[in-house]
Amino acid sequence: MKEKFNELLRQAESICVLGHISPDGDCAGSTLGVYNYIENICEKDGLRKKVKVYLEELSDKFAYLPGYSGICHDTEEKESYELAVVCDCGDFGRLGKYMRYAKEAKSVFCADHHITNSGFGDNSVIKPDASSTCEVVYDLFDEAYIDKDVAECIYTGIVHDTGVFRYSCTSGHTMSIAGKCMDKGIDFGSIIDDSFFSMSFQQKKILAKVLTDSALSEDGKIVTAYVNSADMKAFSVGKKDMDGIIDELRTTGGVLCAIFMYQMINGQYKISMRSNTDELDVSTVAAFFGGGGHVRAAGCSLSGKPEDIIAKLTERIRLQIG
Ligand code: 5GP
Ligand code: MN
Numbered sequence: 001m002k003e004k005f006n007e008l009l010r011q012a013e014s015i016c017v018l019g020h021i022s023p024d025g026d027c028a029g030s031t032l033g034v035y036n037y038i039e040n041i042c043e044k045d046g047l048r049k050k051v052k053v054y055l056e057e058l059s060d061k062f063a064y065l066p067g068y069s070g071i072c073h074d075t076e077e078k079e080s081y082e083l084a085v086v087c088d089c090g091d092f093g094r095l096g097k098y099m100r101y102a103k104e105a106k107s108v109f110c111a112d113h114h115i116t117n118s119g120f121g122d123n124s125v126i127k128p129d130a131s132s133t134c135e136v137v138y139d140l141f142d143e144a145y146i147d148k149d150v151a152e153c154i155y156t157g158i159v160h161d162t163g164v165f166r167y168s169c170t171s172g173h174t175m176s177i178a179g180k181c182m183d184k185g186i187d188f189g190s191i192i193d194d195s196f197f198s199m200s201f202q203q204k205k206i207l208a209k210v211l212t213d214s215a216l217s218e219d220g221k222i223v224t225a226y227v228n229s230a231d232m233k234a235f236s237v238g239k240k241d242m243d244g245i246i247d248e249l250r251t252t253g254g255v256l257c258a259i260f261m262y263q264m265i266n267g268q269y270k271i272s273m274r275s276n277t278d279e280l281d282v283s284t285v286a287a288f289f290g291g292g293g294h295v296r297a298a299g300c301s302l303s304g305k306p307e308d309i310i311a312k313l314t315e316r317i318r319l320q321i322g
Contacts, residue, residue, distance in 0.1 A: 001125045008109055008123070009038055012083035012103045014050040016105070019095035020089040022239060022270075025195060027162025029110065030087035030133040031055060033153035037137075039067075040145040052079070058287040059240045060192045061195050065156060066149035086121060088096045088133035088157075090114035090292040111136045113161075115283050116292030120245050130295070131174040132161035139144070151184035162314045163247060164192055166294060168278070194315040197243060206235045211244050219285075221321060222254045222314060225250050229263040239264065251273040251292055257282065257317055259310060268301045269309055285316045 009015065011096045017034050019027035020313055023319065025213045027154050035053045038056040040048055053071045078204035084105035089095055089112060095102055102108050113136055115128040130136045134157030141150070158178055162170040165178070199207065214225035225245075232238065242262050249258035256276050261269040271289075273282040275296045290313070291300020 001123065002142075004123055004138050005109060005111075006127075006142055008083055008107060009041060009085075011048070012049065012081075012107070014081045015052075015083045015085060016079075016081040016098075016101045017051070017053045017085045017087065018053050018089070018095055018102060019053075019087045020094040021056055023055045024088075024243070025062070026132045026134055026138075026157040027088040028055070028058050028062045028065060028068075029153045029155075029157025029160070030137050031085075032065050032071075033069045033134060033150050033157065034085050034087060034111075034137055035070075036147070036149040037141055037145055037151060040147055040150065042147060050081070051078075051092075052081075054101060056096065057240070059214050059243065062156070064191075065153055065196065067153075082106050084121075085109045085110075086110045086114060087137065088112055088114075092120050111140065112305075114292055116298075117288050117296055129169075129171070131167075131169040131171065132157045134161070135174055135177055144177070146180075146184070148186060151181035152186050152191065154182040154188055154196055155188060158175045159192055159196055164196055169294065180220050185286075200241065201234055202237050203241045203244070204235045206231070206241060207245055207248060209235065211248060214249060216255075217314060218318065218321070220254050221256045222259065222317060223252045223257075224259045224310050225249055226261040226269065226310075227263065228306070229265075229267075232262065235308045242270075244273040248272055250276065251286050256280055256321055259313055261306065261309065264301070268303045269306060270299065270301050271309070271313065272299045273297070273313070280317065282317075285313060285320075289313075289318055 017031045019031045031053050066088040080315035091161035097165040112126050115129040117126045134154045138154050167233040191218045210225045257273045261271040275282045281295045284300035286300040
């Protein structure tokens with residue numbers, strides 16, 4: 001598929017790069033990684049192409065990524081593209097408002113690592129064992145066009161989807177790609193601190209509130225917490241500020257499963273689930289409620305009272321952990 005990917009990039013005169021709604025570090029890293037890679041092909045080989053990345057607004061902690069300021073958030077545009085490269089998107093619906101660029105493209109190439117992705121597009125590379133989509137796309141890249149800019153993007157995505165090389169999705173291969181990125185001269189310490197660990201003052205405050213209000217159930221095996229829109233307003237935070245909260249819940253001692261949810265503008269709750277054991281596959285729980293993800297990290301959206309939603313999720317989790 002590597003050859004096919006590079007052939008498609010070379011042939012297409014116009015390419016859009018798309019990712020999932022509420023873009024995270026892996027989504028930003030993989031889409032911008034592909035963007036910079038294409039730019040390098042053009043520059044080195046004297047090719048001219050129209051290339052654009054479309055994503056929802058993403059956290060400004062990713063502003064250091066090369067190409068960040070060129071990301072298009074406009075939906076009114078009348079552009080169309082020959083090739084759409086779709087990254088980190090478990091299903092077609094997760095493209096959100098930029099879905100039409102994929103629908104209108106002559107060809108769609110999908111690169112992903114979600115176990116719940118059954119494969120869409122004319123060509124797809126889905127590797128559920130890969131730590132991140134950044135790992136998937138890196139393996140599609142030709143070494144000659146990987147520079148420091150590409151490396152910064154790929155390293156960022158790997159760092160985010162592995163929780164800084166801690167999650168079980170991290171493999172020797174993941175580390176060897178990270179090592180190759182480091183060899184390009186990236187400032188890996190700052191990338192980890194500034195994009196992964198750093199939180200704004202407001203984020204720290206809402207995190208403190210969430211942890212204070214969190215609850216244990218099922219003999220301490222499940223930890224749950226939520227924030228409604230009134231709390232989010234009171235703390236001056238939005239969905240972009242919710243990153244990292246689920247990870248603080250996940251590392252609660254003795255816990256097998258963490259559930260965190262926040263209320264979205266439409267009143268629904270966006271749910272994040274994390275599992276600390278391979279015996280509990282949260283992607284099947286999420287998929288049951290129309291979402292998806294990975295064995296140890298998954299999500300979905302549900303309407304209703306938070307207590308009722310937690311009860312519904314717990315019922316499905318209980319089926320697996322007894
Ligand atoms: P997070 O909890 O960080 O939002 O998401 C964890 C994982 O589950 C990510 O890989 C994310 O792409 C996936 N995920 C989260 N929410 C949904 C959803 O509603 N649908 C699908 N298909 N995947 C989701
Ligand atoms: Mn990912």
